[in-house]
Amino acid sequence: MIMDNKILKISEDVSWIGVLDPALRVFDIIMTTEHGTTYNSYFINAEKKTVVETVKEPFFDTYEAKLRQVCNPEDIEYIIVSHTEPDHAGALRRMLSIAPRATVLGSSVALQNLKYQIGFTFPCRVIKEGEMIDLGNKHLKVINAPNLHWPDTIYTYLQEDQLLFTCDSFGAHFCHEAMFDDLTGNYDEAFQYYFDVILKPFSTFFLKAIDKISSLNIRAICPGHGPVLRAHWQDIVSKTKTLCEQYLSGHPVKNRVLVAFVSAYGYTRAIAEKIREGLEDIEGIEVDFCDLEKTPATEYEEKVARASAFILGSPTINQNMLPQLYQLLATLSPLRDKGKPAGCFGSYGWSGEAEQILATNIQNQKLNYCGESMFIRFRPQEIDYERIKAYGKKIGLMLQ
Numbered sequence: 526m527i528m529d530n531k532i533l534k535i536s537e538d539v540s541w542i543g544v545l546d547p548a549l550r551v552f553d554i555i556m557t558t559e560h561g562t563t564y565n566s567y568f569i570n571a572e573k574k575t576v577v578e579t580v581k582e583p584f585f586d587t588y589e590a591k592l593r594q595v596c597n598p599e600d601i602e603y604i605i606v607s608h609t610e611p612d613h614a615g616a617l618r619r620m621l622s623i624a625p626r627a628t629v630l631g632s633s634v635a636l637q638n639l640k641y642q643i644g645f646t647f648p649c650r651v652i653k654e655g656e657m658i659d660l661g662n663k664h665l666k667v668i669n670a671p672n673l674h675w676p677d678t679i680y681t682y683l684q685e686d687q688l689l690f691t692c693d694s695f696g697a698h699f700c701h702e703a704m705f706d707d708l709t710g711n712y713d714e715a716f717q718y719y720f721d722v723i724l725k726p727f728s729t730f731f732l733k734a735i736d737k738i739s740s741l742n743i744r745a746i747c748p749g750h751g752p753v754l755r756a757h758w759q760d761i762v763s764k765t766k767t768l769c770e771q772y773l774s775g776h777p778v779k780n781r782v783l784v785a786f787v788s789a790y791g792y793t794r795a796i797a798e799k800i801r802e803g804l805e806d807i808e809g810i811e812v813d814f815c816d817l818e819k820t821p822a823t824e825y826e827e828k829v830a831r832a833s834a835f836i837l838g839s840p841t842i843n844q845n846m847l848p849q850l851y852q853l854l855a856t857l858s859p860l861r862d863k864g865k866p867a868g869c870f871g872s873y874g875w876s877g878e879a880e881q882i883l884a885t886n887i888q889n890q891k892l893n894y895c896g897e898s899m900f901i902r903f904r905p906q907e908i909d910y911e912r913i914k915a916y917g918k919k920i921g922l923m924l925q
């Protein structure tokens with residue numbers, strides 16, 4: 526059991542006052558966290574006392590005890606909200622009740638979000654790109670970092686101490702009470718997993734943010750989760766840059782069509798095979814032919830990311846499409862995949878509900894639905910082959 530009353534000095538006037546959550550095993554429903562996590566908050570002991578980020582609400586009591594070790598909360602002048610996801614901003618509501626003089630500073634989107642999270646009015650001010658927040662004897666520079674990973678995200682840079690606060694960027698779900706990257710041991714795997722799940726889809730934005738911070742003199746990077754990077758921040762930034770570039774160059778492979786389906790008795794598969802033949806009539810088209818029942822769900826995301834068009838197939842079973850299709854659709858990223866050509870197909874016995882469900886889901890995901898589907902009662906017959914092939918070809922041609 527880790528006793529969580531630790532405060533760590535990052536510089537003469539800046540302390541880590543975050544909390545440890547070593548027991549966490551699932552984050553945001555979507556991520557496993559075998560090493561737990563930390564919710565990092567930082568106290569800046571400037572003339573105007575400032576807190577960067579709070580913590581997840583259930584940890585407020587532990588957090589408050591730490592805060593009271595470094596200051597009287599009534600003296601806090603500013604609370605910086607780097608983004609409004611409740612793992613960091615959740616405790617803000619209670620924080621405001623013990624810090625009545627504090628003004629909350631965040632991007633305009635962040636303050637809009639907070640209005641709906643907090644539920645009562647509180648002192649706040651929008652801070653903008655390039656602005657210097659005057660803390661009396663110190664200055665915090667505002668760096669917009671939108672979509673990393675929420676639209677409201679900002680970084681802040683404490684000039685005098687050369688510390689960069691980066692919200693979720695450069696963080697990891699990795700709980701170690703030593704908290705400094707030179708003391709925690711290697712956590713590459715946790716770092717990579719955090720990047721893959723949380724930040725990778727926003728690689729374009731990440732590269733822009735990395736570019737913006739490249740001219741700063743940095744002593745340490747202070748992320749929202751996991752170790753404070755005082756020893757290896759350069760390695761982490763350059764590794765992140767490489768990962769973003771790799772991701773962007775690897776996807777989508779131009780003209781790669783994902784034909785993904787499930788099939789209980791092989792009828793939907795037979796339609797899929799004819800669709801593939803139709804696609805292969807077009808020069809330069811690459812087909813990723815994927816039986817989802819035989820594909821581990823962990824591979825769905827990579828397949829989706831690399832596709833430039835989707836043709837999805839499901840039989841109707843119990844008036845529905847199959848869960849593998851729901852799962853695959855859930856890995857689409859609106860930002861990345863919006864507008865990619867798409868169609869759907871399948872075999873059915875009598876009522877054929879999968880057709881409507883699949884077509885509607887494709888349109889809800891803002892893919893560019895080709896306008897028609899290819900559903901066939903039971904077994905596709907020879908007489909159907911040409912129009913099935915034509916259907917595949919039609920979607921393939923949307924890429925040209």
Ligand SMILES: Cc1cc2nc3c(=O)[nH]c(=O)nc-3n(C[C@H](O)[C@H](O)[C@H](O)COP(=O)(O)O)c2cc1C
Binds near residue numbers: 877
């Ligand atoms: C358990 C089960 C439930 C089914 N429920 C439906 C249904 O609700 N509506 C329908 O149109 N067909 C239904 N069917 C029929 C299948 O859609 C049909 O057999 C189809 O050809 C299967 O295609 P596949 O070989 O690609 O799996 C059901 C079949 C099974 C095995």
Ligand SMILES: [Fe+2]
Binds near residue numbers: 608610674693
């Ligand atoms: Fe977040």
Ligand SMILES: [Fe+2]
Binds near residue numbers: 612
């Ligand atoms: Fe977070």
